[in-house]
Amino acid sequence: MDTTATPDYILEMRGITKRFPGVLALSDVNLSVRRGEIHAICGENGAGKSTLMKVLSGVYPHGSYEGDIVFEGRTAEFRSTRDSEHVGIVIIHQELALSPFLSIAENIFLGNERAARGVIDWNHTNSEAAKLLARVGLDERPDTKIIDIGVGKQQLVEIAKALSKEVKLLILDEPTAALNDEDSAHLLGLISGLREQGITSIIISHKLNEIESIADTTTIIRDGQTIETLDMRADGVTEERIIRGMVGRSLDNRFPEHTPTIGDEVLRIEDWTVHHPLDQARKVVDGASLNVRRGEIVGIAGLMGAGRTELAMSLFGRSYGSHISGRVYKDGKEIHPTNVGAAIDAGLAYATEDRKHYGLNLIATIRDNISGAAIHKVSKRGVIDRNEELKVAERFRKDLGIRTPTVEALVGKLSGGNQQKVVLSKWIFSDPDVLILDEPTRGIDVGAKYEIYTIINRLADAGKGVIVISSELPELLGICDRIYTLSQGRITGEVAREEATQERLMHYMTMEKDVTRR
Amino acid sequence: MSTDTNLAPAMPPGEQARIPLSQRLAGLGGNARQYGIFAALVAIVILFQGLTDGRLLKPDNVVSLFQQNAYVMVLAIGMVMVIVAGHIDLSVGSVVAFVGGVVAVTITDWGLPWWVAVLIGVALGAVVGAWQGFWIAYIGIPAFIVTLAGMLIFRGLALVVVSQTIRVNDDSFNSIVSGSLPNFLGFSGDMDVVTLVIGALAFAAFAFSQFRARVQLRKHDLHVEAVGLFVAKLVGIALALGFLSVLLSLSAGGMPIILVIVGVLIVAYTFLMGRTVFGRHIYAVGGNRPAASLSGVRTKRVDFMIFVNIGALAGVAAIITTARGGAAVAAAGQSFELDAIAACFIGGAAVTGGIGRISGAIVGALIMGVLNMGLSIMSVDPSWQQAIKGLVLLFAVAFDLINKRRAGTSG
Numbered sequence: 001m002d003t004t005a006t007p008d009y010i011l012e013m014r015g016i017t018k019r020f021p022g023v024l025a026l027s028d029v030n031l032s033v034r035r036g037e038i039h040a041i042c043g044e045n046g047a048g049k050s051t052l053m054k055v056l057s058g059v060y061p062h063g064s065y066e067g068d069i070v071f072e073g074r075t076a077e078f079r080s081t082r083d084s085e086h087v088g089i090v091i092i093h094q095e096l097a098l099s100p101f102l103s104i105a106e107n108i109f110l111g112n113e114r115a116a117r118g119v120i121d122w123n124h125t126n127s128e129a130a131k132l133l134a135r136v137g138l139d140e141r142p143d144t145k146i147i148d149i150g151v152g153k154q155q156l157v158e159i160a161k162a163l164s165k166e167v168k169l170l171i172l173d174e175p176t177a178a179l180n181d182e183d184s185a186h187l188l189g190l191i192s193g194l195r196e197q198g199i200t201s202i203i204i205s206h207k208l209n210e211i212e213s214i215a216d217t218t219t220i221i222r223d224g225q226t227i228e229t230l231d232m233r234a235d236g237v238t239e240e241r242i243i244r245g246m247v248g249r250s251l252d253n254r255f256p257e258h259t260p261t262i263g264d265e266v267l268r269i270e271d272w273t274v275h276h277p278l279d280q281a282r283k284v285v286d287g288a289s290l291n292v293r294r295g296e297i298v299g300i301a302g303l304m305g306a307g308r309t310e311l312a313m314s315l316f317g318r319s320y321g322s323h324i325s326g327r328v329y330k331d332g333k334e335i336h337p338t339n340v341g342a343a344i345d346a347g348l349a350y351a352t353e354d355r356k357h358y359g360l361n362l363i364a365t366i367r368d369n370i371s372g373a374a375i376h377k378v379s380k381r382g383v384i385d386r387n388e389e390l391k392v393a394e395r396f397r398k399d400l401g402i403r404t405p406t407v408e409a410l411v412g413k414l415s416g417g418n419q420q421k422v423v424l425s426k427w428i429f430s431d432p433d434v435l436i437l438d439e440p441t442r443g444i445d446v447g448a449k450y451e452i453y454t455i456i457n458r459l460a461d462a463g464k465g466v467i468v469i470s471s472e473l474p475e476l477l478g479i480c481d482r483i484y485t486l487s488q489g490r491i492t493g494e495v496a497r498e499e500a501t502q503e504r505l506m507h508y509m510t511m512e513k514d515v516t517r518r
Numbered sequence: 519m520s521t522d523t524n525l526a527p528a529m530p531p532g533e534q535a536r537i538p539l540s541q542r543l544a545g546l547g548g549n550a551r552q553y554g555i556f557a558a559l560v561a562i563v564i565l566f567q568g569l570t571d572g573r574l575l576k577p578d579n580v581v582s583l584f585q586q587n588a589y590v591m592v593l594a595i596g597m598v599m600v601i602v603a604g605h606i607d608l609s610v611g612s613v614v615a616f617v618g619g620v621v622a623v624t625i626t627d628w629g630l631p632w633w634v635a636v637l638i639g640v641a642l643g644a645v646v647g648a649w650q651g652f653w654i655a656y657i658g659i660p661a662f663i664v665t666l667a668g669m670l671i672f673r674g675l676a677l678v679v680v681s682q683t684i685r686v687n688d689d690s691f692n693s694i695v696s697g698s699l700p701n702f703l704g705f706s707g708d709m710d711v712v713t714l715v716i717g718a719l720a721f722a723a724f725a726f727s728q729f730r731a732r733v734q735l736r737k738h739d740l741h742v743e744a745v746g747l748f749v750a751k752l753v754g755i756a757l758a759l760g761f762l763s764v765l766l767s768l769s770a771g772g773m774p775i776i777l778v779i780v781g782v783l784i785v786a787y788t789f790l791m792g793r794t795v796f797g798r799h800i801y802a803v804g805g806n807r808p809a810a811s812l813s814g815v816r817t818k819r820v821d822f823m824i825f826v827n828i829g830a831l832a833g834v835a836a837i838i839t840t841a842r843g844g845a846a847v848a849a850a851g852q853s854f855e856l857d858a859i860a861a862c863f864i865g866g867a868a869v870t871g872g873i874g875r876i877s878g879a880i881v882g883a884l885i886m887g888v889l890n891m892g893l894s895i896m897s898v899d900p901s902w903q904q905a906i907k908g909l910v911l912l913f914a915v916a917f918d919l920i921n922k923r924r925a926g927t928s929g
Contacts, residue, residue: 316812317814319811319812340811340812340813340814341814341816343814344814350812352809352812357806357808357809358806358808358809358812359809359812360806360809361801361802361805361806361809361810361872362805362806363805363868363872363873364801364802364805364872368798368801368802371798372802372809372810372813372815373813373814375795375798375799376795379794379795382794382795382796383793383794383795384793384794384795384798386734386793387734387737390734390735390738391738394738426813
């Protein structure tokens with residue numbers, strides 16, 4: 001066996017470059033992981049962490065990227081995740097890949113069944129599963145169905161599944177994002193325990209305090225490039241130090257100039273609490289209070305899983321969550337938008353982060369979609385005035401610059417930027433007083449982003465209150481007059497435009513519950 | 519076997535006509551498919567006209583074509599709405615048998631006037647639809663399961679109501695299908711003038727609505743069909759309607775009442791689906807249910823209403839079926855649901871919902887009807903007729919899918 005090259009490292013990724021059409025996702029990334037350590041990878045949403053892990057695990061096969069992967073001293077050319085698993089690299093994705101109606105044991109050995117000539121040996125399966133469950137500290141019978149155990153335990157089943165494949169390098173993508181504190185602590189303890197057993201882990205996490213407590217080394221990725229690798233056991237490596245690495249970039253003029261004219265308060269929510277729809281003990285939004293004034297663009301910053309979308313959707317006619325409590329005031333009067341229709345009538349609008357699945361009817365025309373949320377405005381006694389509807393669609397096409405030969409074209413054929421303009425048209429046409437825009441520029445090219453920002457500014461100038469939810473801090477800093485930060489369902493900070501910096505926001509965004517209470 | 523070989527080379531002319539047409543009309547969205555399906559119907563009619571030595575389009579055969587297929591057209595109207603919303607209804611055949619039985623009982627056993635029986639039939643259908651709609655919309659059971667249960671439930675109830683054949687000896691009731699409009703305008707040659715006038719009015723109404731739509735598009739600088747195409751369309755429709763009117767006017771009775779009823783339903787439901795908020799909501803729900811819900815559409819109510827609606831239409835189909843047979847039998851409506859579903863898919867409805875038109879479903883029903891009648895006139899074994907209809911359904915949908923893939927609209 002040739003292990004002479006770099007015996008110290010179990011994995012080296014050298015000069016990894018990955019291109020998607022029109023996008024350079026990774027540019028000359030280097031990553032070196034020592035045998036037996038816990039190596040954290042940090043970066044903002046969209047920095048390229050997940051892409052890098054997909055390259056490593058063979059989701060993007062050898063040949064679709066540039067650069068070398070050296071695993072255990074040998075150059076690896078994975079064509080699929082099967083190849084990478086074969087040598088002992090297992091990735092556990094954020095969305096767990098378990099089959100809900102199969103048992104724990106069946107899931108552990110899925111695709112790797114304990115069988116003789118195609119016939120499953122159940123005794124062998126269950127007894128081995130029981131041993132693996134003991135190793136991960138999960139006290140459940142192997143024949144329990146996945147659907148009957150919580151997310152935290154499911155995460156442990158994933159790890160047991162990885163162990164069954166004789167894992168050498170375990171990759172965990174945001175393993176604690178969906179877990180409560182207790183489950184998180186158990187999971188982190190388990191990962192430390194695996195280190196004692198000689199298993200190397202790569203952990204991707206937004207929770208910097210977790211990284212600080214368990215990681216041996218941290219690599220920071222920003223804009224598809226490796227920024228630095230920090231030795232966590234050295235002195236002086238704090239959360240602030242990591243944050244500085246994660247955000248350090250300057251703002252240029254990617255944003256239109258805008259001077260706000262701010263009026264009276266148009267929306268205020270107080271003590272808004274939302275529980276998870278299934279796990280009702282878990283608070284997804286926890287006592288959030290915020291307000292928006294007319295003409296103001298208010299940002300909500302938060303990392304993945306902080307509860308941003310959940311806050312917005314629960315507010316918008318209780319489209320998300322259970323056991324929702326708190327008060328909503330519109331122009332000083334309390335309102336009770338308990339369904340989407342009532343929310344629209346109350347003057348709220350919500351443009352979803354997921355245009356294709358929740359925002360648009362892709363197989364209908366631009367005209368259909370634009371009038372979709374306020375069809376009553378172009379109809380009399382239930383009959384649509386198509387003349388009027390066309391006029392409206394045409395007006396928005398010209399106003400917002402939707403590039404299409406005709407408003408009778410199908411929305412599915414438009415580019416991302418133009419689809420987003422259709423979404424905005426739909427909500428502007430419903431004539432709301434408050435617009436909540438969730439990731440309004442996700443998946444849109446830079447030019448179209450500028451146009452979207454211009455539209456947002458015009459909406460504010462028309463006296464509407466605008467709430468922008470975004471993962472991109474530069475975007476929030478560029479367009480918002482005031483920014484709230486959200487962490488684990490709590491509002492952890494409120495920063496005016498003049499005082500906002502990425503470091504400051506990131507500090508609040510990564511603030512843990514305990515810190516908030518202090 | 520001879521039909522197989524006859525049919526195989528015969529399909530392509532109609533089908534081939536669809537390819538260049540749909541490509542030329544690519545900018546028109548759904549319209550191209552509509553023209554394609556019309557072309558396929560015309561091709562099939564011409565084919566069978568040849569194969570039957572001209573017997574297919576004999577005036578009395580044309581009348582019975584409509585009388586025989588009225589129930590499919592009525593059910594297809596309801597079914598296409600259900601399919602557009604992303605559901606399915608397997609129960610309509612059984613509902614037809616059950617409601618038909620009750621209608622026969624109200625006339626024959628209870629001696630109520632025929633028009634009361636008609637009202638009871640439609641209302642009972644709507645109640646059945648409300649029952650199924652409740653489980654689907656508000657309890658959240660998939661429509662496939664609820665209506666599969668309904669298929670068993672209402673077939674069973676039909677057997678209870680109609681333990682033996684119930685004759686209906688009410689001429690007014692039976693003339694709903696067999697009767698014709700009274701000829702109060704006399705004859706022109708051998709032609710019934712009432713029929714010709716109705717044909718002319720239908721064309722005038724169609725031409726007027728087309729002109730109006732065109733003028734509106736112009737006014738907003740929107741893309742309109744090329745003038746040549748527009749004129750060709752009008753001429754085509756004029757020829758088709760004129761031809762049909764003349765044929766019907768030469769039939770023994772003139773204008774069949776059932777065609778008037780079906781025609782009114784087609785116009786009303788085309789308006790409902792194309793021009794009303796309710797129709798728009800059906801397309802929105804079928805196209806993207808979560809997005810519709812987040813736009814304030816009350817999706818559950820839409821689901822409920824379309825099932826009430828197809829229930830009522832199944833009531834209408836039950837009246838038609840009972841009147842046509844002059845009796846109610848427990849086995850009535852066998853496989854009607856499959857005829858209606860096939861008509862919708864031949865007519866271009868999408869299995870995944872969101873796409874489908876009343877006109878498409880009607881043309882789909884007519885294609886099946888013409889196949890039925892043509893093959894019957896040719897005395898093809900009914901078993902082969904089944905098989906041939908199955909193949910037509912398969913090929914029509916496959917053709918649509920391949921065409922769409924080529925145009926790059928799917929996936």
